[in-house]
Amino acid sequence: MIKELTEKEFDKAARHPLQSWAWGEFRKKTGVGLSRLSFDEGKISDVFQITWHRIPYTNFCIGYCPKSAIPSTKEVEAIKKEAIGRRAVFVKFEPCEKINKETEKKIAELEKSFNFVRGKPLFTKYTFQLDISKNEEELLKNMHQKTRYNLRLAEKRGVKIVEDNSEQGFEEYWILMEETTKRQGFFAHGKSYHQKMWQTMTKSGLGHLFKAVFEGKTLTAWMVFVLNGTIYYPYGASSNEHREVMASNLMMWEVIRFGKKQGCKLFDMWGSLGPEPEVKDPWYGFHKFKQGYGAELVEFLGSFDLIINPLLYQIYGLTDKLRWAGLKLMAAFRK
Numbered sequence: 001m002i003k004e005l006t007e008k009e010f011d012k013a014a015r016h017p018l019q020s021w022a023w024g025e026f027r028k029k030t031g032v033g034l035s036r037l038s039f040d041e042g043k044i045s046d047v048f049q050i051t052w053h054r055i056p057y058t059n060f061c062i063g064y065c066p067k068s069a070i071p072s073t074k075e076v077e078a079i080k081k082e083a084i085g086r087r088a089v090f091v092k093f094e095p096c097e098k099i100n101k102e103t104e105k106k107i108a109e110l111e112k113s114f115n116f117v118r119g120k121p122l123f124t125k126y127t128f129q130l131d132i133s134k135n136e137e138e139l140l141k142n143m144h145q146k147t148r149y150n151l152r153l154a155e156k157r158g159v160k161i162v163e164d165n166s167e168q169g170f171e172e173y174w175i176l177m178e179e180t181t182k183r184q185g186f187f188a189h190g191k192s193y194h195q196k197m198w199q200t201m202t203k204s205g206l207g208h209l210f211k212a213v214f215e216g217k218t219l220t221a222w223m224v225f226v227l228n229g230t231i232y233y234p235y236g237a238s239s240n241e242h243r244e245v246m247a248s249n250l251m252m253w254e255v256i257r258f259g260k261k262q263g264c265k266l267f268d269m270w271g272s273l274g275p276e277p278e279v280k281d282p283w284y285g286f287h288k289f290k291q292g293y294g295a296e297l298v299e300f301l302g303s304f305d306l307i308i309n310p311l312l313y314q315i316y317g318l319t320d321k322l323r324w325a326g327l328k329l330m331a332a333f334r335k
């Protein structure tokens with residue numbers, strides 16, 4: 001049975017910040033459609049926050065439901081009805097569920113009952129998660145020696161980590177974000193997207209903006225989220241200056257300490273490469289950086305598409321390949 005929930009009730013049932021009420025409010029500000037469906041199964045409801053993205057020059061859209069529970073067959077029926085009403089071609093699910101026999105069995109049931117297929121991932125299948133319920137001494141002991149050395153070096157050199165949710169703090173974050181995306185050569189959302197995200201998430205209390213300062217200059221800026229006992233690290237940017245002071249290493253450690261103070265037991269580092277990463281992969285350095293803190297590599301189920309219109313789904317797949325090829329070309333030119 002579909003049940004109406006308050007913001008507080010919805011967030012209590014949300015499995016990830018991308019399913020939080022505040023994230024939905026932020027996405028509405030960017031111009032996408034939004035549905036919040038909650039289901040009463042005799043306990044805390046499952047919640048499914050779906051954004052609806054208009055396909056340019058058409059009356060059709062795509063639904064996206066990241067980091068929710070695996071929907072039951074009844075829940076898929078309700079979501080399918082909503083999707084048909086919105087003229088969706090398909091709805092993409094990326095469940096916040098680790099891969100195991102039980103979760104794979106649930107997926108197999110959906111594949112049998114619906115036109116429910118594996119799809120192109122938007123969110124990485126892997127992440128690093130760190131148990132931060134341990135004391136600081138134990139956390140430091142479990143780090144790679146070089147990681148521990150680097151964060152101590154940053155402390156000795158006088159790097160300071162401060163929370164700064166002000167307009168000035170955001171502007172410093174955005175300057176570094178532009179520098180980082182250009183240096184790394186990857187595609188990123190524009191300033192308006194990040195600004196709306198920062199405003200909405202910090203106002204809700206879920207978002208926190210941190211910066212690493214050295215000799216009066218901000219070298220690193222991170223946005224982190226806190227929800228239901230877990231702290232997340234979704235966005236980060238850094239300067240190419242003074243890399244020798246290892247500001248990012250100290251930032252990670254202080255964010256861990258902040259999470260502990262917030263009562264969090266888990267630190268989710270948002271995304272990573274798989275168990276056998278390629279050294280030449282542009283994300284390899286970032287992957288190794290996260291790994292240095294002694295975190296566990298976790299594998300989620302992956303991406304699945306609930307197909308509503310099979311013919312348009314095939315056409316969309318072809319045009320999407322061309323779109324991403326264009327974006328990669330643009331990123332290469334920026335670099």
